[in-house]
Amino acid sequence: MTAEVSRRGFLAGMAGVGALAAAGLAGCAPSKAEGAKEAAPEGAQTGADTADWLGQAPEIADIAETKECDLLIVGAGNGGMAAAAYAADRGIDFMVCEGSTQVGATRHWFAALDTPPFADREPVDRQRLMGEIVRYSSGNCDQRLIKMWMDESADMFAFVDGIMSAAGAVVIADENDMPGGMGGTSFYTPPFEHHYADENGDRKGIEERNVLFEKHINEAGYEVSYGHLLAKLVREEGGRVTGAIFETENGYVQVNAKKGVMLATGGYAANPAMVKALSPVTAQSVTALGYNQNNKGMGIKAAMWAGAAKDLTSATMIFDRGLVAPGTPAGYTPESIEAGDPQFPSNGQFNPGTQPFLKVNMAGERFANESADYDYLPHAAAQQPNGTYISVWDGNFGEDVQRFHTLGCSAGTRMGVQAFKKEDGSYDLDGYFQKQLEDGRLQKADTLEELAEKLGFDAEAKKTFLATCERYNELYDAQEDTDFFKEAYRLSELRTPPFFGATLGGTLLTTIDGIRINADCQALDTQGHVIDGLFAVGDCSGSVFSGNYPDQLHGFACGRTMTEALHVVKVVADM
Ligand SMILES: Cc1cc2nc3c(=O)[nH]c(=O)nc-3n(C[C@H](O)[C@H](O)[C@H](O)COP(=O)(O)OP(=O)(O)OC[C@H]3O[C@@H](n4cnc5c(N)ncnc54)[C@H](O)[C@@H]3O)c2cc1C
Numbered sequence: 001m002t003a004e005v006s007r008r009g010f011l012a013g014m015a016g017v018g019a020l021a022a023a024g025l026a027g028c029a030p031s032k033a034e035g036a037k038e039a040a041p042e043g044a045q046t047g048a049d050t051a052d053w054l055g056q057a058p059e060i061a062d063i064a065e066t067k068e069c070d071l072l073i074v075g076a077g078n079g080g081m082a083a084a085a086y087a088a089d090r091g092i093d094f095m096v097c098e099g100s101t102q103v104g105a106t107r108h109w110f111a112a113l114d115t116p117p118f119a120d121r122e123p124v125d126r127q128r129l130m131g132e133i134v135r136y137s138s139g140n141c142d143q144r145l146i147k148m149w150m151d152e153s154a155d156m157f158a159f160v161d162g163i164m165s166a167a168g169a170v171v172i173a174d175e176n177d178m179p180g181g182m183g184g185t186s187f188y189t190p191p192f193e194h195h196y197a198d199e200n201g202d203r204k205g206i207e208e209r210n211v212l213f214e215k216h217i218n219e220a221g222y223e224v225s226y227g228h229l230l231a232k233l234v235r236e237e238g239g240r241v242t243g244a245i246f247e248t249e250n251g252y253v254q255v256n257a258k259k260g261v262m263l264a265t266g267g268y269a270a271n272p273a274m275v276k277a278l279s280p281v282t283a284q285s286v287t288a289l290g291y292n293q294n295n296k297g298m299g300i301k302a303a304m305w306a307g308a309a310k311d312l313t314s315a316t317m318i319f320d321r322g323l324v325a326p327g328t329p330a331g332y333t334p335e336s337i338e339a340g341d342p343q344f345p346s347n348g349q350f351n352p353g354t355q356p357f358l359k360v361n362m363a364g365e366r367f368a369n370e371s372a373d374y375d376y377l378p379h380a381a382a383q384q385p386n387g388t389y390i391s392v393w394d395g396n397f398g399e400d401v402q403r404f405h406t407l408g409c410s411a412g413t414r415m416g417v418q419a420f421k422k423e424d425g426s427y428d429l430d431g432y433f434q435k436q437l438e439d440g441r442l443q444k445a446d447t448l449e450e451l452a453e454k455l456g457f458d459a460e461a462k463k464t465f466l467a468t469c470e471r472y473n474e475l476y477d478a479q480e481d482t483d484f485f486k487e488a489y490r491l492s493e494l495r496t497p498p499f500f501g502a503t504l505g506g507t508l509l510t511t512i513d514g515i516r517i518n519a520d521c522q523a524l525d526t527q528g529h530v531i532d533g534l535f536a537v538g539d540c541s542g543s544v545f546s547g548n549y550p551d552q553l554h555g556f557a558c559g560r561t562m563t564e565a566l567h568v569v570k571v572v573a574d575m
Helices: 007-013 018-023 078-089 126-136 143-166 209-219 272-278 280-285 298-305 334-338 376-381 397-404 408-420 434-438 448-454 459-478 556-573
Strands: 033-038 057-060 063-074 094-097 170-173 193-197 229-235 241-248 251-263 286-289 315-324 358-360 389-393 442-445 499-511 522-524 530-536
Touching: 057 229, 063 078, 063 241, 063 556, 078 094, 078 143, 078 209, 078 251, 078 556, 094 251, 126 143, 143 170, 143 209, 143 556, 229 251, 229 298, 229 530, 241 530, 251 298, 251 556, 272 280, 272 499, 280 286, 280 315, 280 376, 280 499, 286 315, 298 530, 315 376, 358 459, 376 499, 397 408, 434 442, 442 448, 448 459, 448 499
Parallel strands: 063 094, 063 251, 251 530, 286 499
Antiparallel strands: 033 057, 170 193, 229 241, 241 251, 315 499, 358 389, 389 499, 442 499, 522 530
16 A cells, blocks of 8 residues: 555545535646655554554645634544534534544444433443453453443433434434343343434434534534545644644645544555455455545554554454355455455345354355344354355245344344234245345255255255255254354244345444543553553443444444544543
8 A cells, every 4th residue: 555645546545425426626637746755653553463554744845725713623533523523512612523424424323321311220230241241352452442432322322312302303212122132142242222213213304413413513613624535634743733634625634623633534445455454354254344434543543653552452343144046155256456456245224134043154054143243253254264154044034033032223124024924924025125136145945955045055064054054954943053052042944935045245244443542532652651642432442342342232333433423522622
């Protein structure tokens, strides 16, 4: 990777900026920047060889315009817009700069502790919650930061709820009870996940949170500065961070911030070089893109160029929903690598992928307990042929998923299929799976033999697959999984046609390792010292996750992101 903010990189970073592209980009070409580079600070900690992805800060000599504010928010996504709306209420002199042309997609489910909607449920067990987060991260977290989220998340909810309910949205306190358990392990599923709908329970009837936040700041006289792509931070020699430089269609714009710069630029899922270097298992277990394509890790890189330290371990949010055509291997496609623009073969999330049906590898063998967190199967499959696996179910799908009773967003399957329930109580599965059957990613057959053919098993694998299905039926009949120890209520039969087979890998949603921060979300340098003037929140920040996302802590990612964002505004307001 080169260090220059190239014309191509700028266009890619501004995905969706059709009008700007059409208007031409005079004034933003790399000729504005001199060729010389600043060296990355010695000792930058990344947990991996950074040679391929960190590069060096561009030296920018030609600033077209300079602006001043107290607080500079970089990135208008879930963290950035929450901070902006909160700062507007406090009359703070802030700017929010966003690389694209619109606010980032709203992530609907968010966690907050002991809020009024959960008043009728047991309080969150904070000791157990802390233990769960620490266990998931193997201790690679700052427990004081997590405590701050626990203590301040109810305030965050109150603020969000004020804006959402004023717009007619109704809060829903999500279900958290999974009486049958999962994977033979006591996962804690706290009562703390919220989302919004209209009075009929439909989200289509309400405006998205980030759109409402934007209206909120507009009404207070602020605007998002779109088309501002972070190029680098400005730091006094060894001292505080005083601002940032953005690439815009009018050249480089420097924004000076007297009190602080808050990075909220998301993770690095759209940066294949970073993904491959920092999380090789992701590159080998993912089949589908689910991330914001603007999130190329620029906030992390800019902070590291300015001397900040990154988490030593990586963490990705992978959901087991990357549906692909039979035979498609996991990972970036060879053609896209060849073309210099690595892409995963598929797109989006096939929600039923999470259901704990029988899952087999390409040799037709069962290889894991399917009653698991979202990323366990894709990770386990990375050690299997092709890196993918096949989920198999029969005509009892509708009844089975009710009994499986998964929680969080995977509950969308048992709820969604209800719309296809017929008067006689059976389900119209052709209707429910219409799209995936039509586009050829999902296979359907009258017999398991025929299904095996359609899934592309070779003769040997087909024999093994049929034997595995028979064995699975035996386990169901015995109501005991002596092979992989899945709970009996999550076993299912493969006897009632039609049979379905879905070839799956992971969908990559985001990365969640980033710049190390303290409990005030201040960025830390490689010695653990605060870098004055620099804050990081959400997916570009670190100190919370390691390895993976604790999926059963539903809404934790967005909940902690918005709480951190509000916390930074409080810190800045007190300066
Ligand atoms: C499809 C999907 C669904 C999800 N659903 C949930 C959920 O329901 N609940 C939950 O807890 N978590 C969910 N997550 C995870 C959650 O979205 C993140 O943890 C959280 O949004 C992080 O917010 P953020 O502000 O850090 O990043 P984002 O919300 O991604 O915002 C980053 C912003 O920075 C901008 N940006 C990037 N680079 C630059 C640059 N160089 N210069 C200027 N701007 C830049 C981007 O355009 C974007 O607007 C989901 C993730 C995905 C992908």
